[in-house]
Amino acid sequence: MKRGQGLLDRYPRARRRDVLQRHQLLQIRGRSVTWLVPLLTLVVIAVVDYNTTGEFRIVAWCVFVAAIAAVLCGVWTTALFAVLALITYVEADAAWPEEYRAGPADFVLVLVGGVLSVLAADMRVRAERRMLHMRHIAETTRRTVLRPLPPGWGGLDHAAVYLAADADARMGGDFYDIQPGLHGTRVLLGDVQGKGLGAVEAAAALLGTFREAAYHEADLATVAERLETRMRRHRVHTVALGRDDGDRFATAVLLGFPEGETGAVECVGFGHEPPLALGPAGVRQLPCGDGLPLGLGDLTSGGSPSVLNVPLAAEETLLLVTDGVTEARDSTGAFYPLADDLAEALTRDPRTAEPGRLVAYVRDRTLRHCGGHLDDDTTIFAVRRMGAGGAEGDEGPVRGRLQS
Incomplete structure (x- = not known):
């Protein structure tokens, strides 16, 4: 597609x-x-x-x-x-x-x-x-902020779907990217608090910093520090302009795929929903720590963000989503049971773990669960190492948006 x-x-x-x-x-x-x-x-x-x-x-x-x-x-x-x-x-x-x-x-x-x-x-x-x-x-702004990712970028099979809650605006505060660099490939997904152009501007600032730091820095903790610093600087700048969004923050997940290490992944969490790992063993939640959202790091005693080295099988796919998925409600107010639904889907068809199939499945199930009415922008992003589990399914890498 x-x-x-x-x-x-x-x-x-x-x-x-x-x-x-x-x-x-x-x-x-x-x-x-x-x-x-x-x-x-x-x-x-x-x-x-x-x-x-x-x-x-x-x-x-x-x-x-x-x-x-x-x-x-x-x-x-x-x-x-x-x-x-x-x-x-x-x-x-x-x-x-x-x-x-x-x-x-x-x-x-x-x-x-x-x-x-x-x-x-x-x-x-x-x-x-x-x-x-x-x-x-x-649409041009969206393509500029969420740049197109080539197939196999950074040695990762990947697929993404972006659904804007505002079908006319087509852009919100969700962001994601893959950046190959001198010390492996890094992945970032996050959600800026709030809506409108201010959220888009903050997302663009964070992505710009990520693309540079993830390429040059050897330590993933340093990349995390750079992101925190960038969010604080952005807030200072907006306050100096007289705007009222000086308390803006962003939740995010930062992943690192070290060069030559195929059995583990590095993870830093910034108050975001942890990724899910899907593979032959089923569905499990990837621990990413309990860090504060980007921009709120000054509320702690300081120190570098904790980087967790988590085992990850070569055939496992990582699924990262924003709260448009985890907070999707049906007519009774029940949340979408993402992990349980994916476990059942994997039991029926193990190919569901392929990135293209996975994001398409989560997109369709999320929209079905909430009746097509999303209350928040939604990003569904799946990555796994190239060559794992065979060729990509027919769905291929996709990116979508909610149509009115």
């Missing part, structure tokens, strides 16, 4: 064409037929008016034709139907004897209604274009 692309990426001539072409409501063999709705309405009005008595004339209802077109069609199509409605009114009304004609008052009604419908269609199309432009900006 290919990584997501923005609407304007898939349609490079979007600004020259009506936005409606990308929001097809009615299609036949891939071609839009939304114009059939106002056309059929016009035909029905003309036929019914012709077959009724003179005391019951509905030809003035032609005013609804352009209004319907304004909702479904583009500006020029709406203008065409406004003209057709006016012509139909004149011809249908002229077919009746003088005493039964609707007269000029209804003619003015159809004329003014057509003009207003064209203006309404123009406003609607402009608003849709602005919306698509903003979604394109959000």
